[in-house]
Amino acid sequence: MSAVVSQIREPLIQGGKTYHQITEDIVSPTERAPGLAWVVAFIISVSALAVYVFCVAWTIWVGIGSWNLNRTIGWGWDITNFVWWIGIGHAGTLISAILLLFRQKWRTGVNRAAEAMTIFAVMCAGQFPLIHMGRLWLGFFIFPYPNTRGPLWVNFNSPLLWDVFAISTYFTVSLLFWYTGLVPDFATVRDRAKGLRRKIYNFLSFGWTGAAKHWQRFEALSLVLAGLSTPLVLSVHTIVSFDFATSVIPGWHTTIFPPYFVAGAIFSGFAMVQTLMVITRKVLKLEQYVTLAHIESMNKVILVTGTIVGVAYLTELFIAWYSGYLYEQFAFANRVLGPYWWSYVGMMSCNVLSPQIFWWKKMRRSIFVTFVMSIFVNIGMWFERFVIIATTLARDYLPSSWSYYTPTWVEIGLFIGTLGLFFTLYLIFARTAPVVAVAEVKAILKSAGDQYTGPDAHAHEAAHKAKAH
Amino acid sequence: MNQFTFESRYRNVLIGFMALGLLCLGITFAIDDELHTRFWTNYLHNSVFFTGIAFMALFILAAFTTAWAGWHTLIKRIWEAYSLFLVPGLVLMLVVIAGVWGHFHHLYHWADAGEVAKDPILQGKSSFLNPTWYTLGTLIIVGIWILFAWKMRQLSVDEDVNGTPEFKHHHRLRIWAAAFLPIAGFSSAAIIWQWVMSVDAHWYSTLYAWYTGASWFVSAIALTILTIIFLKGQGYLENVTAEHLHDLGKYLFAFSIFWTYLWFSQFMLIWYANVGEETVYFFERRENYPVLFYGNLIINFIAPFFVLMRNDTKRKYGTMVFISIVVFFGHWWDFFQMIKPGARHTAMEALAHHGAHEGAGHAAETTGHALEFAMGFTIPGLLELGTMLGFLAFFLFVVFNRLSRASLVPKNDPYLQESLHHHVEIHGDEGH
Numbered sequence A: 001m002s003a004v005v006s007q008i009r010e011p012l013i014q015g016g017k018t019y020h021q022i023t024e025d026i027v028s029p030t031e032r033a034p035g036l037a038w039v040v041a042f043i044i045s046v047s048a049l050a051v052y053v054f055c056v057a058w059t060i061w062v063g064i065g066s067w068n069l070n071r072t073i074g075w076g077w078d079i080t081n082f083v084w085w086i087g088i089g090h091a092g093t094l095i096s097a098i099l100l101l102f103r104q105k106w107r108t109g110v111n112r113a114a115e116a117m118t119i120f121a122v123m124c125a126g127q128f129p130l131i132h133m134g135r136l137w138l139g140f141f142i143f144p145y146p147n148t149r150g151p152l153w154v155n156f157n158s159p160l161l162w163d164v165f166a167i168s169t170y171f172t173v174s175l176l177f178w179y180t181g182l183v184p185d186f187a188t189v190r191d192r193a194k195g196l197r198r199k200i201y202n203f204l205s206f207g208w209t210g211a212a213k214h215w216q217r218f219e220a221l222s223l224v225l226a227g228l229s230t231p232l233v234l235s236v237h238t239i240v241s242f243d244f245a246t247s248v249i250p251g252w253h254t255t256i257f258p259p260y261f262v263a264g265a266i267f268s269g270f271a272m273v274q275t276l277m278v279i280t281r282k283v284l285k286l287e288q289y290v291t292l293a294h295i296e297s298m299n300k301v302i303l304v305t306g307t308i309v310g311v312a313y314l315t316e317l318f319i320a321w322y323s324g325y326l327y328e329q330f331a332f333a334n335r336v337l338g339p340y341w342w343s344y345v346g347m348m349s350c351n352v353l354s355p356q357i358f359w360w361k362k363m364r365r366s367i368f369v370t371f372v373m374s375i376f377v378n379i380g381m382w383f384e385r386f387v388i389i390a391t392t393l394a395r396d397y398l399p400s401s402w403s404y405y406t407p408t409w410v411e412i413g414l415f416i417g418t419l420g421l422f423f424t425l426y427l428i429f430a431r432t433a434p435v436v437a438v439a440e441v442k443a444i445l446k447s448a449g450d451q452y453t454g455p456d457a458h459a460h461e462a463a464h465k466a467k468a469h
Numbered sequence B: 001m002n003q004f005t006f007e008s009r010y011r012n013v014l015i016g017f018m019a020l021g022l023l024c025l026g027i028t029f030a031i032d033d034e035l036h037t038r039f040w041t042n043y044l045h046n047s048v049f050f051t052g053i054a055f056m057a058l059f060i061l062a063a064f065t066t067a068w069a070g071w072h073t074l075i076k077r078i079w080e081a082y083s084l085f086l087v088p089g090l091v092l093m094l095v096v097i098a099g100v101w102g103h104f105h106h107l108y109h110w111a112d113a114g115e116v117a118k119d120p121i122l123q124g125k126s127s128f129l130n131p132t133w134y135t136l137g138t139l140i141i142v143g144i145w146i147l148f149a150w151k152m153r154q155l156s157v158d159e160d161v162n163g164t165p166e167f168k169h170h171h172r173l174r175i176w177a178a179a180f181l182p183i184a185g186f187s188s189a190a191i192i193w194q195w196v197m198s199v200d201a202h203w204y205s206t207l208y209a210w211y212t213g214a215s216w217f218v219s220a221i222a223l224t225i226l227t228i229i230f231l232k233g234q235g236y237l238e239n240v241t242a243e244h245l246h247d248l249g250k251y252l253f254a255f256s257i258f259w260t261y262l263w264f265s266q267f268m269l270i271w272y273a274n275v276g277e278e279t280v281y282f283f284e285r286r287e288n289y290p291v292l293f294y295g296n297l298i299i300n301f302i303a304p305f306f307v308l309m310r311n312d313t314k315r316k317y318g319t320m321v322f323i324s325i326v327v328f329f330g331h332w333w334d335f336f337q338m339i340k341p342g343a344r345h346t347a348m349e350a351l352a353h354h355g356a357h358e359g360a361g362h363a364a365e366t367t368g369h370a371l372e373f374a375m376g377f378t379i380p381g382l383l384e385l386g387t388m389l390g391f392l393a394f395f396l397f398v399v400f401n402r403l404s405r406a407s408l409v410p411k412n413d414p415y416l417q418e419s420l421h422h423h424v425e426i427h428g429d430e431g432h
Helices: A019-030 A036-062 A077-088 A091-101 A107-132 A136-142 A159-192 A195-204 A212-245 A257-283 A292-322 A326-337 A341-359 A367-394 A409-432 A438-443 A459-468 B008-031 B037-066 B071-083 B086-102 B113-118 B120-125 B131-162 B168-195 B208-233 B242-273 B276-288 B290-308 B317-354 B362-368 B382-403 B416-420
Strands: none
Touching (some): A019 A159, A019 A409, A019 A438, A077 A212, A077 A367, A077 A409, A091 A159, A091 A212, A107 A136, A107 A159, A107 A438, A257 B242, A292 B168, A326 A367, B008 B037, B037 B131, B037 B168, B071 B208, B071 B382, B113 B120, B113 B317, B131 B168, B208 B242, B242 B276, B242 B290, B242 B317, B276 B290, B290 B317
């Protein structure tokens, strides 16, 4: 990174921080007793998690019949939730790997929390294909290995199997990437701790001492993992899109799906990062590390990806008409005007229209608008998957088997339950690990701290004064 | 040297190549079939390809400005100059438009009223695929692109002289750049459907616009690398170093892979679902144009993937010249394979109708069998290469002309110092 920084760039670390202050500010929340807000949030999350456990038990005990799926609509809320969570699980690795390649320094303020969120979201996503099996104890059947069932092999031609590989690989690499970054920060926490706490963090940091050799290996590993993650980020949602696009179902079989799913995933991932960071920075008083400049940059990403998704929606509509293919034309007319028109309206207004508000700088830098918009996008992207999955299946080739689908309380409970799982994990994370990458923020202090860069930089003046004395 | 002079020796060489291009076009016209299919497909192919590069240069500028990129400041004048080729690009496309109205060519199946009357699928599309929309679409869309190119160039050049400490020009430039991005997203799709996808008038693919966009993007980056290395060889751009080249190399590498990703997505989904209306596109290419079909992947994926994988190759001028030429040619080849098979098919049907009194049903026969080898269709011939060089010379003539009108270094750009001190971090590269 060049040491020369244009004065037009806004500083990314505010408050004239020293290296010690950075450690103090970011690590100390893990050393205090949790505040009331955290305790209340934790109780709510764990309660939702309990709902999840109950609904999973119900599903397995009663069977998939406790969901409202039927012969026509074989995928409903389950796969909608699965794709929604997988999409959310995109921002972390995108920020760590792709923004690293593009040298976007603002990533350091949010990458740790985003990566954590990625891992938790992928864990939530993974639940749905498993419980959809109904017989959870046979879940290992998805792995291809020589077996005594025939041998009965998995279907290598099925994108659903490719999903198993894609997602488990993505999860593994994301977890390693996240944990690698945490190692030096855990050591920082350890160095300030005493007693058992010190032993635990020493174990978690693998006995990191900060020796040159450690940093050298750390850098090498980070580079390898970044290289692996970049294609992985694209591959995961690409393969999820194949679940639909390889079929011959009108509305699913369309070539734009892979890149359009990836753009949508980045879109929803950033929205969830905003939802979490807006709250986290306030509660943990990290406003000088996750600044308005960070929030503004993420809102720009949301605007860009929202518009890309908009281009894709309109492309689909247009080409459906252009194809001259009757079923394709019907599928899209049904999407917009059919019985599920409300979900299409929800999708369009939340994903394409409402993000356009971010053309105004004032809106991009408003915490309130950012938070509301992030919720809008989360809702909109859930609707998008519902539109694609349920509305398409509800009206297939045979009008005699047309159907209308509404979820049962079990399905709703499962969705709320995964939210509980997600937030429980996130809240534990926010208490036990530095939510901003301490070592990475320190690394950019001199090229992005407000005492060194930006229009009001004063470091050189201070240096002059020191010389004069 | 910050001021490029368009010396007469460059001028003469470029004029020479332009003459060669005209000569090749002339010969093609003379030895062509009665519909002059080879001539017109070559003309459309190169017009679309080079106009697209100009558009992509503008898109790159807009994207980089919006993303607050700083490293490219020293080379942004090159992209500004590229983007101004949109004006001659529009003129080139006007000739195709004139042909659609005057029926000089048979590039588009949908432009033939007699064919449309017999074809319910074309009738269904006729409110989009018709001469009026083709004309209006081209004029309006390329017109808007030209407006943005002109405005962004004007602001950038004016900043050299009238730049303020508050960077007013740059702030205005950001507004224009951001506004261009969604316009570019929607309009490039609409126009490529008309210009190229409608050559195969029955066929459709939602990914098509992004696929061609990626092809243009890689071509623009490859040509940029070549232009920079040429200018450096002539003593210009002394502050552009291996560091900048390295970043361009990364773009070339990454977007070659991205192009392949889109190629694969489009091909695989169509192959897997196996719907006849869609597979016909690839089937035709694989069976009758295997060199084009497989060559496309070898030149545009395998070559850049292996050459550009290592860090050090992106910093070597010789290697970068080599791979840029390969990839530039490769994406020209890609557009060749997008246009030629469909246009040839249309022409063969039309020719069969012309000679209907001699032997009806000839077209129906030929579509079922393997097509004969035809130079200029099955593979690009020497005439195609000459034509391409002619268009390239024309493109560079316009670019050099524009480059000579302003300083090569944008003096008051807020990111100039970042670009001057640009340094690419190479991880794990101890000892340097």
